[in-house]
Amino acid sequence: ADVDSGNLGANGVVGGGIGIATGAALTCKMKKSGKIVICFFGDGAANQGIFHSSLNMASIWDLPIIYLCENNVYGMSTSVKEAFNIEKISDRKCAYGIEGLTIDGNNLVEVFNTVSHFTGECRAGRGPVLIESLTYRWRGHSKSDAQVYRTREEIRQWVERGPIERYKKILIGGEILTEKEDKDLENEVAVQLDKATKFAVESPFPEPSEVEDDVYA
Template sequence: MTKPKKANLPFAIANYSPDKLKDALRKMLLIRKFEEGAEDCYTRGLIHGTMHLSIGQEASAVGSCMVLDADDQITSTHRGHGHCVAKGAKASRMFAEFFGKETGYCRGRGGSMHIADFENGNLGANGIVAGGIPIAVGAALTSKRLKLNKVILCFFGDGANNEGAFHEALNMASIWKLPVVFICENNKYGMSTSVERSTAAANIADRAVAYSMPGVTIDGNDLSAVSEAVTKAVVRARAGEGPSLVEALTYRWRGHSKSDRNRYRTKEEIAEWVAKDPIVRFSALLQEHKILTNQDVRELEESVDKEIAEAIEFAKESPAPFASDVTRDVYTELT
């Protein structure tokens, strides 16, 4: 894969076309601006409920999903906006979902925590920590049984690594050699409880040893490092050799959800991680390797700003569900 003359280049630069790299940066910007827009709409009372923002974690979502083929699938988490965008969802239909509209991905029935986009292979966010992990393994079982050659990326946070479902699912994926890649986005806190206080293993990737699969801990704010590690895991999965566990170290700049008062971490710690902004880093990398100019980046930002503004307008103007449809789609209509 890596050509000798490019041996010293970062993985992403050596392996992806300029267009693909540019698209990756655009998706990172889209995630960031989508979430900033959602937060703004929430503050202005346009969106109700709650939401879990992944601002600061964009590299793990985009760096992972860019490895996949269009037919491959992902499962996501309550902090799943980034995964959804990275797998190809439209900001307009995501905003429509947040606004509770019929044009949303879930016709306004799911909201932020349950967005799915089956057309693009996103099997869904999940409101239950670790709830999506066995489901990803089930999707991988389907892929193997029906010879679909699909790989499933299973995203979850550090908090999920202490759920029974995590351990049961990794064990089954390994004994049955299923084509699934477990991606732990370790953002240091399960709500307020730090990984140090909650997890007996030094690294979450160490859990892989117990399930006889490769486990690796990487800088989750480095898009190139993420895509390199996930590529290895996806190649292994597609070859029928079984699952891998990738632990991406990252950080959420915002609180856990809208109720968070940030009592469990310091301003200094947050500032330290803001300085490791994955978008700034990836943008600098692309400029350093002459893939984009500063002007190109500005133009990308402007086009993303326009897309977000239009998406919010689309959401505002979309029709709301009828109250009389409250029990529609509990069961499949039999024709």
């Protein structure tokens, strides 16, 4: 979390951030700050009770919040086809009388344009909104995940639709980025990651006296 920059962090409870974000949106409205909230959660969290109660509250109070559901096809090992009896999670907008739609979460331009549009809508008092962003989790839910619930072919097809490679092709095709510049960026990021890893490995453990630092509840 980094409260000063508006990042309220995450927690280990599935869907736990939805209620926190809704409360933050209520704060924004009551203080008339002009700020909005974007709440990220996965498809698994969309079946938690806090999802429904929060969207209902946000709807009746017209809260300035974008609920962005990252549907990556599996909640741990459970397919969305087994967990939902609707084609699109965004269809749940109807139950709460709010705006909602499903987008290609691997299309950077579509994600940017959609979120930018509804950011303006929320600032104008026409929130909340539910956005379902279709994407995919390439790796297992954890290191112990044997991934027996999906095929290698399925993974391969989604990897080919990865957002970074797709956007790179757009930039190079539009002559906004060259192959050399792309390679230079990759090398620069690799160096930054190596430095960050080295810093983490070589850093001392925190002092016991810091155990309550950055704890807000």
